[in-house]
Amino acid sequence: MCAAVKRYIFRRLLHSALTLLGITLFTFVLLRLVPGDPARLILPENAPPAEVSHMRKLLGLDEPLYVQYYLYMRDLARADFGTSFQYSVPAIELVLERLPETIRLSLSAIALTVALAVPAGIVAAVRRQTLFDFGAMLAAIFGQSIPNFWLGLMLILLFSVNMHWLPVSGASTWLHYVLPTITLAAYLMALVARLTRSSMLEVLRQDYVRTARAKGLAQRVVLWRHALKNAAIPIVTVVGMQIGTLLGGAVVTETIFNWPGIGKLVIEAIWRRDYPIVQAVLLLSAFAFVAINLIVDLLYTYLDPRIRYQ
Amino acid sequence: MSETGAVGSAQPSTPAGAEREGRALRRLLRNRMVLVGGSLVLAMVLGAVFAPLLASHDPLQQETANRVKPPFWETGDLSHPLGTDPVGRDVLSRVLYGSRISLTLGIVAVLVSGAGGTLLGLLAGYYERHVGDLVMRLADVQLSFPVILLAISVVAVVGRSLPALVAVLAISGWVVYARTVRGSVLSLKEKDFIEAGRALGSGNLRILFRHILPNCMAPLLVIATVQMATMIILESGLSFFGLGTQPPTPSWGGMLAEGREYLIAGAWWLTAFPGLAISITVLGINLLGDGLRDVLDPQLQNY
Numbered sequence: 001m002c003a004a005v006k007r008y009i010f011r012r013l014l015h016s017a018l019t020l021l022g023i024t025l026f027t028f029v030l031l032r033l034v035p036g037d038p039a040r041l042i043l044p045e046n047a048p049p050a051e052v053s054h055m056r057k058l059l060g061l062d063e064p065l066y067v068q069y070y071l072y073m074r075d076l077a078r079a080d081f082g083t084s085f086q087y088s089v090p091a092i093e094l095v096l097e098r099l100p101e102t103i104r105l106s107l108s109a110i111a112l113t114v115a116l117a118v119p120a121g122i123v124a125a126v127r128r129q130t131l132f133d134f135g136a137m138l139a140a141i142f143g144q145s146i147p148n149f150w151l152g153l154m155l156i157l158l159f160s161v162n163m164h165w166l167p168v169s170g171a172s173t174w175l176h177y178v179l180p181t182i183t184l185a186a187y188l189m190a191l192v193a194r195l196t197r198s199s200m201l202e203v204l205r206q207d208y209v210r211t212a213r214a215k216g217l218a219q220r221v222v223l224w225r226h227a228l229k230n231a232a233i234p235i236v237t238v239v240g241m242q243i244g245t246l247l248g249g250a251v252v253t254e255t256i257f258n259w260p261g262i263g264k265l266v267i268e269a270i271w272r273r274d275y276p277i278v279q280a281v282l283l284l285s286a287f288a289f290v291a292i293n294l295i296v297d298l299l300y301t302y303l304d305p306r307i308r309y310q
Numbered sequence: 311m312s313e314t315g316a317v318g319s320a321q322p323s324t325p326a327g328a329e330r331e332g333r334a335l336r337r338l339l340r341n342r343m344v345l346v347g348g349s350l351v352l353a354m355v356l357g358a359v360f361a362p363l364l365a366s367h368d369p370l371q372q373e374t375a376n377r378v379k380p381p382f383w384e385t386g387d388l389s390h391p392l393g394t395d396p397v398g399r400d401v402l403s404r405v406l407y408g409s410r411i412s413l414t415l416g417i418v419a420v421l422v423s424g425a426g427g428t429l430l431g432l433l434a435g436y437y438e439r440h441v442g443d444l445v446m447r448l449a450d451v452q453l454s455f456p457v458i459l460l461a462i463s464v465v466a467v468v469g470r471s472l473p474a475l476v477a478v479l480a481i482s483g484w485v486v487y488a489r490t491v492r493g494s495v496l497s498l499k500e501k502d503f504i505e506a507g508r509a510l511g512s513g514n515l516r517i518l519f520r521h522i523l524p525n526c527m528a529p530l531l532v533i534a535t536v537q538m539a540t541m542i543i544l545e546s547g548l549s550f551f552g553l554g555t556q557p558p559t560p561s562w563g564g565m566l567a568e569g570r571e572y573l574i575a576g577a578w579w580l581t582a583f584p585g586l587a588i589s590i591t592v593l594g595i596n597l598l599g600d601g602l603r604d605v606l607d608p609q610l611q612n613y
Contacts, residue, residue: 015450022451034467141600145593147543149550149563150585153570157578168574241453248456252547256570266459267551270466278463282455289454 005301016294023286027279028072032065034275042085081283082276084269091276095262095284101171102250102261108177109185109246110239117189118235121196122223125204136193143190148249152183152256169258180257184249188242195238199231206230233300240296247285337605344601350594354587358409365403366391369560373398378572381579393579395565396572401579404560405587411554411561412542412591419479419541424534426480427487428526432518434488435495442492449485457482458547465553475554479544483537490533494526528606535599539592546588562588 039055040047047055056062060071075082081091124133159179160168170176203209204227212226247263254263262281269277338344357364366389379385379394381401392402434445461478468474498504499522507521548554549563557564562584569580 015447018447019450019454022447023454026451026455030463030467035469141596142589142593145539145596146589147546147585147592149547150566150581150588153566153573153581154585157573157581161574161576161578244454244456248458251456251459251462252550255551267462270462273466278466282459282463285456285459286451286454289456290450 008301009298012294012297016290019290020287023283023290024073024076025069027282028069030282031275031279034273076283081280084277085274086269086272087274091274091280094265094277095280098260098262098265101259102247102254102263105171105177105180105184105253105259105261106246106250108181109188109249112181112185113189113192117192118196121193122200122228124193124197125200126223128201133197137197140190140193143186144194146186148183148187149252149256151186152179152253155179155183156256171259176257180253180259183256184246184253187249188239188246191242192235192239195235196231199234200227203227203231236296240293243289243292244285247288338601341601341605343597344605347594347597347599347601350590351598354409354591354594355413357406358413361403361406361410365400365406367400367403369399369404369407370558371399378577380577392583393577395568395580396577401565401583404565405562405583408560408562408565408584409587409591411559412545412563412588415475415479415545415555416538416542418476419483419545420534420538422476423480423483423537423541424487424530427484428491428523428530430484431488431491432495432523432526435492436499436514436518436522438496445488445492449488452481452485457544461544461548462551462553465548470553470556472555475545475548478548479541482544483541486533486537487530490529491526494529495522498522498525532599532603532606535595535602539595539599542588542592542595 039052039059039061042059043051043055053062060068063071079092081095083089084091084094087094120136124136127133156168156179159166166178167173167176208230209222209227212222217226250261251263251267253259254261255267258264266278266281269275269281373394375398376390376394377398378396379387379390379398381393382388382391390400390402392400392405394400395404430445434442461482464478464481465474504517504521507517512521545554546561546563546566549561550567552564552567554563555561557568565584566581569577569584572580
């Protein structure tokens, strides 16, 4: 590994660390903005003043802000995100318990996107200016314009209320996955289809594609081996950046379909002012975003040596 | 869809006085996406402005005799063309008035986030080392939170006032502007005309705002258009979660949230129409944004 690569990786790691620090600072400040005294939120409403001040001391609220931030960071380092006000168990346990459901739903949405949107984008690029291209891109721009919370409701109306084909809510059988997956994937599919198309159009113009064709390789091989491989980098970058959108979409989708994941958990926690849970979900999702994008970036230095030098 | 733009015949060359703007405008008008999108947006804006003239009812007026009435094609009654809600308010009138909240908040949020993001981007690009690093790290932090989750958490914590809503929307939107402007500044500031301006004695402020900023306007306009769509969806999303403007002021997202409970019971018009209004508005804005991108700035990638 040459010095430039090491420098690049070091800089990316440093940036990620700084971002994580910023994320913790932000959630710390956000929680200090909560109106009212956290000690009173935990204690019953008619708790005597002595008990309140004891609780404040216990929570470290009588310390100066920088000490509070230090304590907060110390707890985070031990994966202690606080105790849920409502359930009186560590917030992290509740989140980890619900996380698999959200991951399952997100993975189905990504699978649907890869299975449908990527091929659609490729075909649209290859058969540019045809009816298929026009139809696919029109569908994509519709997909980007319909808000997911409305799409979910309309899918329920059509397939559950009117036709009785699919269940309205829950997560027990594969049938339960159909509507939430479509709802969650719609925006991503639209984005990926358009990106794949424009990225493929760019790549198909390149000399190495012409060379591959001139060698007499089959269209299939040229497309999948030569073109798509190179077109994949911008697609993967954007998808990496969309992890946040996917998690945000999960919040919406899980609320609509009563899906037992972290999205539904966090919305309920917000309503019940159960801030430790809100904080845990915010932090974990931001950490996941940083980690995934770091991995994606580092993978590039391996896939495409030109990127190392930005 | 970058090739769907006009390929049409070359215009006869105009007299020397004709400006670049004239040509850009004509290309805009020949672009089909701009025309369709622009018409949809214009229709929505007119609907919002003239809501008092177009609406057949007061959006807050409750008619207890006419509760949960379906649209006219199911009843044959034209007095409530798109039906009524569970307290007997006219759905069409509420959709018309609801556009005011969505469009106003969308425009204000785009202006605030656009101004803030542009300023930060200018500074970040011009003062690359310290300001630039700080702004880009802030952008990283902002981008790492899911937008809707961040917005919901902030509004839930600080309370749902109008300034809080605008602030949340602006915080969610500034990064795109800042990153794009920074990129433009980084490449522009090495150009000869900036060097020339400096040689002629222009100060930093003058160079930033008179020489560099005007050259960032094309991508900014495109981003602002696309962001407008994002802001409208985000605002209705917040209302959908009960964190938007206070009822009984009609808003599209709020109507969706209220209507949701009656969906299973079959009162589909309560959710279908406000959602359709959001989708048509956003579709119009997206088409307009795509068309603008094709005409003004073919290099710009999808955001």
